[in-house]
Amino acid sequence: MLVLASLYVVLYTGLCSAYVKQKGCNVYEGKWVYDESYPLFNSKKCPFIRKEFDCIKYGRSDDQYLKYRWQPNDCDLPRFDGVEFMRILKGKKVIFTGDSISLNQWQSLTCLLYTSSYGSNVTHEANESMSTVTFQDYGVSIAYFTSHYLVDIETEQFGRVLKLDSLKNGELWKQADVLIFNTWLWWYRRGIKQPGAEWNEPGVRNCSKETRPLTGSTYPTGVPLAAKVVKETLSSNISSSNSVHLLDITTLSQLRKDGHPSTSNGYKGMDCTHWCVAGVPDTWNHLLYAQLVQQQTELDPDYFSSDYM
Numbered sequence: 436m437l438v439l440a441s442l443y444v445v446l447y448t449g450l451c452s453a454y455v456k457q458k459g460c461n462v463y464e465g466k467w468v469y470d471e472s473y474p475l476f477n478s479k480k481c482p483f484i485r486k487e488f489d490c491i492k493y494g495r496s497d498d499q500y501l502k503y504r505w506q507p508n509d510c511d512l513p514r515f516d517g518v519e520f521m522r523i524l525k526g527k528k529v530i531f532t533g534d535s536i537s538l539n540q541w542q543s544l545t546c547l548l549y550t551s552s553y554g555s556n557v558t559h560e561a562n563e564s565m566s567t568v569t570f571q572d573y574g575v576s577i578a579y580f581t582s583h584y585l586v587d588i589e590t591e592q593f594g595r596v597l598k599l600d601s602l603k604n605g606e607l608w609k610q611a612d613v614l615i616f617n618t619w620l621w622w623y624r625r626g627i628k629q630p631g632a633e634w635n636e637p638g639v640r641n642c643s644k645e646t647r648p649l650t651g652s653t654y655p656t657g658v659p660l661a662a663k664v665v666k667e668t669l670s671s672n673i674s675s676s677n678s679v680h681l682l683d684i685t686t687l688s689q690l691r692k693d694g695h696p697s698t699s700n701g702y703k704g705m706d707c708t709h710w711c712v713a714g715v716p717d718t719w720n721h722l723l724y725a726q727l728v729q730q731q732t733e734l735d736p737d738y739f740s741s742d743y744m
């Protein structure tokens with residue numbers, strides 16, 4: 436059954452969970468709430484989890500960081516359903532392109548889908564530029580393409596040149612039906628600052644003792660300038676296009692000072708940049724799912740109405 440009203444779109448997904456989205460609700464504004472039913476999957480059941488994100492295997496013993504759900508202020512997210520995710524994307528290819536944060540999100544999504552479709556045929560291929568997990572029974576591929584800057588770096592006579600107007604890699608990205616870009620810390624010439632001070636925790640220089648998120652909806656030092664620029668450019672230049680959407684996860688991720696591997700990773704170095712999987716990147720993918728569900732409903736208002744009730 437589908438109910439369409441001017442203020443609310445109510446739709447029912449596979450397991451009859453209701454998704455109530457208030458029009459105009461910004462799902463990126465909200466807070467983290469404790470939810471005993473989390474995490475969305477057990478990282479021990481994901482066979483291709485990489486050692487940089489496998490916090491439990493490499494010694495993280497607290498588990499509260501796994502138990503937070505993102506709660507938007509003005510609406511609820513649809514319950515994450517990996518099989519539904521693959522039904523929506525049947526026959527399609529998703530490419531994550533960017534730095535290791537894209538790898539982090541790719542890892543989370545491949546594990547989420549793997550554990551939701553347990554026992555189905557999943558294949559894994561990789562070459563120097565692309566790593567692809569294919570869910571054969573659903574005809575869905577999830578790929579990761581490494582690109583630190585998105586734009587090209589080329590070697591010229593006098594050295595390496597960052598070419599802001601060159602996107603030769605873009606040829607390969609054209610294979611994608613859904614392309615998810617990210618780039619961030621490689622643009623900081625002196626590297627990213629160690630946090631601590633930003634969390635109002637004097638003397639703290641790394642994330643090793645962090646077991647709780649920041650409370651509230653805003654980060655003490657505000658939204659980083661780079662994120663503001665991206666937002667403004669997208670809204671002023673391509674706002675009319677329905678095919679570009681900003682997964683605006685900067686603030687909600689910054690609040691999760693408890694979500695980093697710290698030294699619980701296969702390299703043992705202090706890592707306060709990436710995120711444990713399972714963990715915060717699952718929410719990035721949950722928001723991606725919410726966006727897909729919304730677009731699918733706009734495309735075909737009957738999509739969720741007939742099949743499985």
Ligand SMILES: *[C@@H]1O[C@H](CO)[C@@H](O)[C@H](O)[C@H]1NC(C)=O
Nearest residue numbers: 555556557558569570571572
């Ligand atoms: C899984 O899918 C691949 C590609 O279609 C196929 O070659 C392989 O035989 C399948 N494996 C199983 C166990 O069905």
Ligand SMILES: *[C@@H]1O[C@H](CO)[C@@H](O)[C@H](O)[C@H]1NC(C)=O
Nearest residue numbers: 561562563564565567607610
């Ligand atoms: C890597 O794999 C992708 C996807 O299968 C393919 O398009 C690309 O040409 C391959 N690159 C190399 C260097 O083999």
Ligand SMILES: *[C@@H]1O[C@H](CO)[C@@H](O)[C@H](O)[C@H]1NC(C)=O
Nearest residue numbers: 638639640641642643644705
């Ligand atoms: C992390 O910070 C703690 C103090 O909060 C300190 O004792 C420890 O040496 C730091 N570790 C690294 C690798 O910086």
Ligand SMILES: *[C@@H]1O[C@H](CO)[C@@H](O)[C@H](O)[C@H]1NC(C)=O
Nearest residue numbers: 664667668669670671672673
């Ligand atoms: C995008 O928007 C910015 C800010 O409004 C403007 O300065 C710029 O010229 C626009 N770029 C394009 C390609 O339209």
